[in-house]
Amino acid sequence: xxxxxxxxxxxxxxxxxxxxxxxxxxxxxxxxxxxxxxxxxxxxxxxxxxxxxxxxxxxxxxxxxxxxxxxxxxxxxxxxxxxxxxxxxxxxxxxxxxxxxxxxxxxxxxxxxxxxxxxxxxxxxxxxxxxxxxxxxxxxxxxxxxxxxxxxxxxxxxxxxxxxxxxxxxxxxxxxxxxxxxxxxxxxxxxxxxxxxxxxxxxxxxxxxxxxxxxxxxxxxxxxxxxxxxxxxxxxxxxxxxxxxxxxxxxxxxxxxxxxxxxxxxxxxxxxxxxxxxxxxxxxxxxxxxxxx
Amino acid sequence: xxxxxxxxxxxxxxxxxxxxxxxxxxxxxxxxxxxxxxxxxxxxxxxxxxxxxxxxxxxxxxxxxxxxxxxxxxxxxxxxxxxxxxxxxxxxxxxxxxxxxxxxxxxxxxxxxxxxxxxxxxxxxxxxxxxxxxxxxxxxxxxxxxxxxxxxxxxxxxxxxxxxxxxxxxxxxxxxxxxxxxxxxxxxxxxxxxxxxxxxxxxxxxxxxxxxxxxxxxxxxxxxxxxxxxxxxxxxxxxxxxxxxxxxxxxxxxxxxxxxxxxxxxxxxxxxxxxxxxxxxxxxxxxxxxxxxxxxxxxxxxxxxxxxxxxxxxxxxxxxxxxxxxxxxxxxxxxxxx
Numbered sequence: 001x002x003x004x005x006x007x008x009x010x011x012x013x014x015x016x017x018x019x020x021x022x023x024x025x026x027x028x029x030x031x032x033x034x035x036x037x038x039x040x041x042x043x044x045x046x047x048x049x050x051x052x053x054x055x056x057x058x059x060x061x062x063x064x065x066x067x068x069x070x071x072x073x074x075x076x077x078x079x080x081x082x083x084x085x086x087x088x089x090x091x092x093x094x095x096x097x098x099x100x101x102x103x104x105x106x107x108x109x110x111x112x113x114x115x116x117x118x119x120x121x122x123x124x125x126x127x128x129x130x131x132x133x134x135x136x137x138x139x140x141x142x143x144x145x146x147x148x149x150x151x152x153x154x155x156x157x158x159x160x161x162x163x164x165x166x167x168x169x170x171x172x173x174x175x176x177x178x179x180x181x182x183x184x185x186x187x188x189x190x191x192x193x194x195x196x197x198x199x200x201x202x203x204x205x206x207x208x209x210x211x212x213x214x215x216x217x218x219x220x221x222x223x224x225x226x227x228x229x230x231x232x233x234x235x236x237x238x239x240x241x242x243x244x245x246x247x248x249x250x251x252x253x254x255x256x257x258x259x260x261x262x263x264x265x266x267x268x269x270x271x272x273x274x275x276x277x278x279x280x281x282x283x284x285x286x287x288x289x290x291x292x293x
Numbered sequence: 294x295x296x297x298x299x300x301x302x303x304x305x306x307x308x309x310x311x312x313x314x315x316x317x318x319x320x321x322x323x324x325x326x327x328x329x330x331x332x333x334x335x336x337x338x339x340x341x342x343x344x345x346x347x348x349x350x351x352x353x354x355x356x357x358x359x360x361x362x363x364x365x366x367x368x369x370x371x372x373x374x375x376x377x378x379x380x381x382x383x384x385x386x387x388x389x390x391x392x393x394x395x396x397x398x399x400x401x402x403x404x405x406x407x408x409x410x411x412x413x414x415x416x417x418x419x420x421x422x423x424x425x426x427x428x429x430x431x432x433x434x435x436x437x438x439x440x441x442x443x444x445x446x447x448x449x450x451x452x453x454x455x456x457x458x459x460x461x462x463x464x465x466x467x468x469x470x471x472x473x474x475x476x477x478x479x480x481x482x483x484x485x486x487x488x489x490x491x492x493x494x495x496x497x498x499x500x501x502x503x504x505x506x507x508x509x510x511x512x513x514x515x516x517x518x519x520x521x522x523x524x525x526x527x528x529x530x531x532x533x534x535x536x537x538x539x540x541x542x543x544x545x546x547x548x549x550x551x552x553x554x555x556x557x558x559x560x561x562x563x564x565x566x567x568x569x570x571x572x573x574x575x576x577x578x579x580x581x582x583x584x585x586x587x588x589x590x591x592x593x594x595x596x597x598x599x600x601x602x603x604x605x606x607x608x609x610x611x612x613x614x615x616x617x618x619x620x621x622x623x624x625x626x627x628x629x630x631x
Contacts, residue, residue: 166314
């Protein structure tokens with residue numbers, strides 16, 4: 001097996017996400033506040049975690065503020081923000097419809113960025129420019145992340161990535177890549193639950209996978225691996241270059257850590273793994289074990 | 294392109310974008326036409342969707358100009374039946390997928406069913422929970438009677454979607470409300486599990502919305518004599534995603550199930566109890582292309598397979614119309630109560 005370089009802590013437990021049980025997620029959420037989450041992350045860091053994958057959720061922003069304020073991250077702990085914060089917008093869509101949601105997203109973009117959008121294509125094109133709105137919105141969310149920690153990669157949420165792949169929105173992906181690279185000097189990243197199709201689309205477009213980072217599920221039971229576990233494994237094994245972070249390695253708490261590692265350690269071409277923990281003790285045990293790999 | 298199945302989407306809201314994305318990612322299938330009245334949305338779609346998609350603001354022109362094999366109707370629910378009528382009139386050999394619920398009222402649902410008399414294609418309504426391996430497993434357990442004769446059930450369906458007054462069509466009188474928006478999945482599952490209902494008592498309440506109910510309670514007596522009750526509310530804090538929970542009690546055991554897991558407790562012959570817990574991870578739930586939950590892809594694949602084979606996908610309009618009838622009966626029962 002190859003040594004896994006990047007061992008990252010995931011944020012699902014911090015913002016009330018569990019793919020095993022909604023009710024469990026709600027219980028964990030009630031127990032955790034920003035201060036307790038900082039303790040969890042600190043415990044993970046002291047046992048070798050070298051990065052944090054998170055959505056730009058208000059809780060995470062508060063956590064980062066406290067984390068950066070209380071300890072020096074020294075480039076030894078990198079950030080991997082995922083955006084946009086999708087669940088919030090799916091809810092807004094139910095409440096306000098597609099137009100209302102876009103208006104709300106656009107309303108949060110800075111006046112300067114709004115002006116830039118208008119200049120790019122005139123007032124008329126404002127409404128018809130999803131790529132511009134998306135870019136401005138991404139910039140708005142990234143600007144909210146507290147300064148003081150290095151961002152290795154900015155990941156596009158799977159809701160957007162997978163829609164872009166399904167509709168073959170090459171312009172949207174290209175614009176995203178250029179914006180993250182040129183404005184934020186970070187590696188453009190993508191979360192996908194359709195790893196094989198994502199790789200296929202990238203290859204068809206003639207884009208270089210070496211230049212991006214992909215975060216996608218890999219686990220023994222094939223949970224959220226599409227179109228199949230086997231197809232994802234083949235796509236990974238054939239990857240030349242490219243940085244893949246495995247997520248859901250415990251199938252959202254369904255598998256034990258040992259079970260998960262037994263599978264993951266046999267995979268080639270992984271740049272890293274991300275794993276969620278919800279108590280300092282859990283973090284210490286988990287990351288100490290991961291470090292020993 | 295040869296052998297490519299051309300699909301039209303009527304209504305490019307949340308569900309139109311979702312089904313269009315799934316269909317477009319399936320082999321030999323593509324979104325060829327979109328009918329959407331909102332110009333803002335069309336402009337956005339023109340930049341983000343494939344260049345060969347054509348856009349229309351009326352359904353009749355779309356059907357006249359395009360040779361579509363299937364149409365997904367994902368408009369606000371009060372437009373489902375008029376759109377069904379237009380599509381069937383223009384092209385009776387098309388197949389129709391309608392997002393749940395079939396219509397805004399029992400009468401409209403009946404009109405939708407009548408329209409199928411002239412339809413030569415297949416028809417289906419998007420009650421995707423029926424494609425979840427967890428609910429399918431529960432259905433098998435109920436049918437093979439391993440928990441014995443059913444005694445009673447209780448169930449809820451909650452979300453945090455409306456915690457202030459909403460502005461979309463989902464909060465408008467006659468087409469919105471928790472009974473028409475959130476509850477249909479639970480109601481469809483109950484009808485699928487337990488059959489027809491004999492009598493109902495119910496309560497409806499508004500909490501944030503001015504025009505529609507945000508909460509409903511109903512108790513049912515099924516024709517099988519099974520009784521049980523449900524709560525549904527879209528204003529409960531703390532639900533990142535909507536949640537369904539059903540508890541079914543039989544003479545020989547119990548089932549607890551949700552979107553995430555099923556727990557079956559059986560009384561063993563030696564007097565002990567055996568428990569089996571299966572999570573969604575326990576099942577092979579991979580799909581050709583995933584957007585949101587796998588059940589959406591599974592129902593779309595089932596619909597498209599139904600077209601190929603000429604067989605009726607589940608649930609068709611007639612079966613789905615039962616949910617509209619049930620919602621109306623709950624509303625009537627609630628009026629009597631108040």
